[in-house]
Amino acid sequence: MSTQKLEIIKGSTQKPVSSERLINALKDINIKGTMYVGYPIFSTPEGRYPIDAILIFPSKGVIVIDLIEGTTIPSNYKEIQDDIYNKLESKLRNYKELMNGRNLNVPIEVITLEPAVSDISKYKSNLLCNESNISEIINNINDNDFHNYNKLLSVIQSISTIRKGLKKRILSKPNSRGARLQKLEDSIANLDNQQGKAVIETIDDVQRIRGLAGSGKTIVLALKAAYLHSQHPDWKIAVTFNTRALKDQFKRLINTFTIEQTGEEPDWDNLKIIHAWGSGTGEDEG
Numbered sequence: 001m002s003t004q005k006l007e008i009i010k011g012s013t014q015k016p017v018s019s020e021r022l023i024n025a026l027k028d029i030n031i032k033g034t035m036y037v038g039y040p041i042f043s044t045p046e047g048r049y050p051i052d053a054i055l056i057f058p059s060k061g062v063i064v065i066d067l068i069e070g071t072t073i074p075s076n077y078k079e080i081q082d083d084i085y086n087k088l089e090s091k092l093r094n095y096k097e098l099m100n101g102r103n104l105n106v107p108i109e110v111i112t113l114e115p116a117v118s119d120i121s122k123y124k125s126n127l128l129c130n131e132s133n134i135s136e137i138i139n140n141i142n143d144n145d146f147h148n149y150n151k152l153l154s155v156i157q158s159i160s161t162i163r164k165g166l167k168k169r170i171l172s173k174p175n176s177r178g179a180r181l182q183k184l185e186d187s188i189a190n191l192d193n194q195q196g197k198a199v200i201e202t203i204d205d206v207q208r209i210r211g212l213a214g215s216g217k218t219i220v221l222a223l224k225a226a227y228l229h230s231q232h233p234d235w236k237i238a239v240t241f242n243t244r245a246l247k248d249q250f251k252r253l254i255n256t257f258t259i260e261q262t263g264e265e266p267d268w269d270n271l272k273i274i275h276a277w278g279s280g281t282g283e284d285e286g
Contacts, residue, residue, distance in 0.1 A: 004032040006055075011200035012231045013038030015052055018067040021115040022053055025131040029138065033057035039200045040156055041230050042091050043263030048230065049087055056156065058149040060141050061107030064088060068114040073128070081110040081127065097151045106152060107144045111137060157199070157223075199223040222250055226257035229271045240276045247273055 006029050013019045019037050026035065035055045042049040053065035064084050066077070074080065085108055092098050098106050112128050114120070120130045129137045173179060198209055198220050209217050225239050239250055250273050258266045 004030055006031060007034045009034065009036050009039070009197050009200050011036065011038035011227070012202045013052070014050070015067045015069040018069045018113065018115050019053070021131055022065060022067060022113055022134075025115075025134050026055075026138075029135050031057055031059065031138070033060075034153065036156070036200065038231070039227070041227075041261040042087055043259070043261060044087055044090075048262045050231070051084070051088075054156065055138070056149065056152055058146060059143045060109075060138075061144050061146045062088070062109070062152070063138060063141065064108070064110045066110060066112045068112065068116075071116040073112070073114050073117060073123070077112050077128065078125075081112060084110050092152075092155065095151075095155050098148055098155065105148055107146060109141055195220050199227060202228065218246065218249065219253065222253035223257055225250075225271065226254050226261060226266070229254075229266055230258055230261045233267060233270065236270055236272075238272045238274050240274050242276045244275070247275065 006026060008023055008027065010019070010023065023037065033056055035053060036051075037053045038050070040051055040054070042051065051064060052067040055063040055065065057063070066080055066084055068074075068077075088108060089104055092106055093104055098104060110127065111134070113130065113134055114128070115131050117130050120128060120133060126137060126140070195216060209220055221239065225237060228235065229237055239254070241247070241250065254271065254273070255265055258264070
């Protein structure tokens with residue numbers, strides 16, 4: 001039997017212990033897909049809503065993991081699952097490419113993981129698990145005829161926000177400059193796994209983003225700045241660059257991505273966009 005790989009992308013999280021135990025429990029699961037930990041953050045009427053972990057499978061759709069950081073399962077865990085489901089469904093309904101008429105064409109399940117409870121069977125729920133049975137529960141979720149895997153990844157990674165603002169080009173020649181530009185825009189509409197990791201993963205060291213011109217480095221950096229600012233609005237973050245024409249583009253992208261994740265514009269006092277060569281006019285950057 002062939003082995004399939006779950007790609008795990010770990011971001012900043014407020015539940016570090018249960019997050020690590022989730023990763024250890026699923027790192028060898030034999031299902032193709034992508035798991036984000038500490039990502040995404042949704043904008044809701046109540047404010048920011050961080051998701052503990054989300055798994056996206058071509059065969060099963062979306063499985064959201066609600067992590068319990070502690071030793072007590074809340075009595076209202078089913079209500080919490082319903083709230084997560086409703087918020088995610090509301091988020092995804094904004095994207096026509098994920099809809100089939102009035103119905104969302106994305107299967108969604110919500111599971112609660114309590115790593116500290118050894119005897120999970122006494123709760124008699126197939127959507128409540130610990131480390132020992134989470135793989136079994138995921139495998140037992142019915143496979144679906146799900147064709148929106150890449151589109152869903154694009155939405156989750158916030159790249160669709162760029163595409164909604166772009167006017168579709170009318171192409172007269174397949175080899176024209178406009179056609180080549182359209183092809184480039186299409187190619188960056190979905191981050192690959194390495195770019196996704198660069199955006200989300202937070203490490204106490206230097207991260208280097210390399211790529212050819214037009215490969216999406218600016219978008220990756222803007223997404224990373226927006227993500228870190230959304231997770232840690234009190235941090236002082238500076239974005240620097242060497243190309244004068246990039247300032248307005250950076251500000252637009254970061255503003256768009258932050259609104260997508262939090263429903264609010266960035267706090268430009270804490271998130272500065274600074275020319276690497278400094279300002280010759282003495283004006284404030286941001």
